[in-house]
Amino acid sequence: MADVLRSLNLLEVLKESMEKKGLSEVKDAVEDLLISRVNIGVVGERGPEKTGLINSLRALGPEDSGAAPFPSPTPPDELTVYPSPKHPDFRLWDVPGVPEGSPFDPEEYMERVKFLRYSAVIMTSSRVPFHSNSALVWREARSLQREAVYFALLASERDSRESMEAWRKASQEALGTEGLASPRVFLVRSSALEELDFPELLEEVWRDIPEVKAAALLLALPALSVAVVTRKRDALKALVWAAASLSGGASAIPVPLVSSAVDASVAVRILGKARHSLGLDDQSLEGLARRRGRDGGRLKALRSCPLSQEVTRDGVRKLLAAAEKQKPTGARVVEMALPMTAKYASRSFTAMFLALNGAIDDMAADAEKVVAAAIGGGE
Numbered sequence: 620m621a622d623v624l625r626s627l628n629l630l631e632v633l634k635e636s637m638e639k640k641g642l643s644e645v646k647d648a649v650e651d652l653l654i655s656r657v658n659i660g661v662v663g664e665r666g667p668e669k670t671g672l673i674n675s676l677r678a679l680g681p682e683d684s685g686a687a688p689f690p691s692p693t694p695p696d697e698l699t700v701y702p703s704p705k706h707p708d709f710r711l712w713d714v715p716g717v718p719e720g721s722p723f724d725p726e727e728y729m730e731r732v733k734f735l736r737y738s739a740v741i742m743t744s745s746r747v748p749f750h751s752n753s754a755l756v757w758r759e760a761r762s763l764q765r766e767a768v769y770f771a772l773l774a775s776e777r778d779s780r781e782s783m784e785a786w787r788k789a790s791q792e793a794l795g796t797e798g799l800a801s802p803r804v805f806l807v808r809s810s811a812l813e814e815l816d817f818p819e820l821l822e823e824v825w826r827d828i829p830e831v832k833a834a835a836l837l838l839a840l841p842a843l844s845v846a847v848v849t850r851k852r853d854a855l856k857a858l859v860w861a862a863a864s865l866s867g868g869a870s871a872i873p874v875p876l877v878s879s880a881v882d883a884s885v886a887v888r889i890l891g892k893a894r895h896s897l898g899l900d901d902q903s904l905e906g907l908a909r910r911r912g913r914d915g916g917r918l919k920a921l922r923s924c925p926l927s928q929e930v931t932r933d934g935v936r937k938l939l940a941a942a943e944k945q946k947p948t949g950a951r952v953v954e955m956a957l958p959m960t961a962k963y964a965s966r967s968f969t970a971m972f973l974a975l976n977g978a979i980d981d982m983a984a985d986a987e988k989v990v991a992a993a994i995g996g997g998e
Contacts (some may be wrong), residue, residue, distance in 0.1 A: 629854055629857040630857040633860065642864075645865060646865060648831045649861045649865065652835050652892075655838055656708040656835065657708070657710070657738050657839060658736055659712065659739050659741070660714045660732070661743060663773075664716040664744075664745075665690070666745050668743075668809050669745070669809075670687050670713075673711045674687050675812050677701060678841040680906065680909055685701075697715070698713065698715070703839055705839075706895065706896075709835075712736075714740075715732060717752045717756050719750050725759040726759060729760070735763070738832055742756070742770050743771050743772075745775075746786060749804070754797035754798070754799050757770075757799065758797075769823060771804070771807045771816075772786050772806050774815065776808070778808075780815070787806060790804045805819065805820040810910075813844045813994055818844065821840075834858075837851060838851060838855070843994070845990050849987075851893075852983035855889070855893050856979055859979060860972065862885050862886075862889055863968045863972040883932055886975055887930060887932050889975060890930045890935060890975065893979055894926065894982065897985070898986060899986055904918045911994060918992060921988040921992060923984075924982050924984070926978050926982055927982050938978065939971060942974035
């Protein structure tokens, strides 16, 4: 825990917000993390690989309810939005591809497809290099201080790494002729996002967008690897800290203990978010088993934490009540967690902070076992 408190950027951002701007700023951040209000634009001509990417980012296979269909019933020049089933405020937008030929006005195109609405934009292509107009859009986005715009070549299941490398080289050369110095082109296999360059693409996105928004995106994405599970765990612990602070632990003057009913309500939302984010609910595990050709029953059996199986208000109340009755442990950790403006840790803060952090650890351990069994434990 101490390592998390020292190193997690999100936690430091939340602490700084509380110290400089007060509780209202942190309250907004907590809500953003709980609902994952993030819009991602996926630009490119419609094809099975692009549709597969949109579905995979929502932890869906082509046969799952709510999956983006291919071929799409939407006209090719119109936008389509696909919310995540578990995180409905996380939206993937199927954005029409950048037109080829000239004359071409990047500003007109970007206005038409609502380019500035998206927290990040992935410009995609399948089997053909990116053309010059894509470079013009990228440059126009940078001129508007939009850093989170990326080029991704989408591979089908039959495409080899060698063939993809040839397409990457051709794309880099085409983009370079338009003045893009050393353009980064990521290789992505929609059916297995943990492969090829998608993990590196995610790292770029998390680096380029604001910290709270990056964490909200992280919590909405599928658990692609053990490394992603670890990052989710740490972000959830930062969320726990913020919620515990709001419950009465971050005041410079005595604050009455917030009622356990309020604490339990917030805790239920956090642990419910954790369960869905880590992919531990029955529906998520069954879908993962179908997509990976695994036994769903065996994946479910890997859950040893009761909260991984079900999050109920009664169960969370008991968890918090037990934590309040126990003699406080981890005093040094609690002390480190308090913002500079706090003079003491209330019972409410201590109970929620320690109880929920322990629960997040247990749920993340279950998720690591599931990912290792279904996908593999690679980074």
